[in-house]
Amino acid sequence: MRDPKVIPEKLRAWYDRHARILPWRVPPHAGHAADPYRVWLSEIMLQQTTVAAVKSYFQRFTELWPSVDDLAAASDAQVMAEWAGLGYYARARNLLACARAVAAMGGFPDTRRDLAALPGIGPYTSAAIAAIAFDRSETVVDGNVERVVARLFAVQTPLPAAKAELIALAETLTPMRRPGDHAQAMMDLGATICTPRSPACGICPLLEDCAARAQGIAAELPRKALKKPKPLRLGTVWIGLAEAAVLVETRPPKGLLGGTLAFPSTGWDGSDLPPPAPAEWRDIGMVRHVFTHFALDLTVMTAPLTGPATRGRLMALRDFRPDALPGLMRKAWNLARQP
DNA sequence: TACCCGTGGCG
DNA sequence: TCGCCAAGGGT
Structure with a gap:
């Protein structure tokens, strides 16, 4: 019943109309690619951090340091001070180390593999930069995508054990054309419609394609392993x-x-x-x-x-x-x- | 694999 | 008040 190509097509049509407008994002059909520096900077800031919390920091960083070379020339203390309040401070240390490495090599590498070799850039971020800034057909899997895919395919295995299965399923959806828009569409869908609690299935563009919805269990997925109590x-x-x-x-x-x-x-x-x-x-x-x-x-x-x-x-x-x-x-x- | 690593908002 | 969760990476 579910044609694997119909889902990305519906998603792209939805994204063209409903893409969130964000300071680091190039809108669909803008006619030019996104700046790798701004994509990278935003992706690092957005790791485990909400869009609302990131906006003012992104604005401040790009004012102070408009290019990766500018950031590479900043002092550790200055970057740590500007990052203060955003949390996960290893990100700030890796951010500066990465900026200096990129400046030394004359610019960002344009493949997922080479991006992933840089400090602070892991499986998610390397795929995101490659897809969004360099138009590479890479599969971008973050928490949003995990949730969307778990529901689309009604995956019952709890996280984190389900991770590999969810990645494999997400790969079946990745298009050759506009992979960056596809990635951002998946994340926008997860952030605005396919939300963790009380998803808005009634207005979801993939309503007819969603196995969890058909079974009435969308809000219960993805299942998660019990977490340990905090001392x-x-x-x-x-x-x-x-x-x-x-x-x-x-x-x-x-x-x-x-x-x-x-x-x-x-x-x-x-x-x-x-x-x-x-x-x-x-x-x-x-x-x-x-x-x-x-x-x-x-x-x-x-x-x-x-x-x-x-x-x-x-x-x-x-x-x-x-x-x-x-x-x-x-x-x-x-x-x-x-x- | 399982920990470690911040913070703010929301139901 | 409290648990949950957010565009994860490093070790």
Whole structure:
């Protein structure tokens, strides 16, 4: 019943009318290709991150660094500061490493294989850039596509075990013509109609082709393995204030919040570090923050510094930008500056 | 394979 | 208030 070619044709027709307008996107039939730099930058930012959260960051980055060569010339600290708040900070470190590699080789490679050799570019992102920026017929599989395909073919296997099967099914839909628009159409469909909860099947262009819809189980797919409960961890952070300055440190380059600007803290994994300086530390309250795999209750201590610090460095308040902090540290700062 | 790695919005 | 989830990659 389901002709494998009818689905991409219907999808393309729907996309031509309903494509989302996004700052990094070239509309269908624009007559020119997308800029690989802007495609790459947006794809990195969009990894596990919503379109709404990315928009202002994309705008800011492309203003500061209009080309990959401009970005390659930026400092680590500046890129980390501009990325602050977006999360998954390994992306920012890999972003800069990738920009420098691309600048050194004179531009982005135009095949999926060569793209995937660059830092921060994996199976999804390499396929997306190859299809969208270089018109390569690659199959782009993200969370949206997994969901759309699982429903179209009524795949009952739970994720992540179903991953290989979903990729194989998605490949059967990839066209030779306009593969980039096809990829973006699949993702737009997943983001606006074939949504995780209460999908809008009534207005779906693939309604007649959807096996899950026919069985009445669209909203139940894709099935997912049970996830482990998140442990609660405890920690302490110290915000030391000197004359028009605050005690900060740059966190170690790897691990949680790696490379970000922070206040000295315990390790919040049981390690029991001492305060970074002698002072009359005062407990001003606690902030809760939920990471991917654990929750954290962080006790916030403040004090005017009275002796030399054993950790961190003093930063003048005029140079200190709270929005250069990751979310957890921003919460602590906001608590500390309240009366 | 199974972890590790942020954040904000939404029902 | 809380669990779920979002254009994943690295190890």
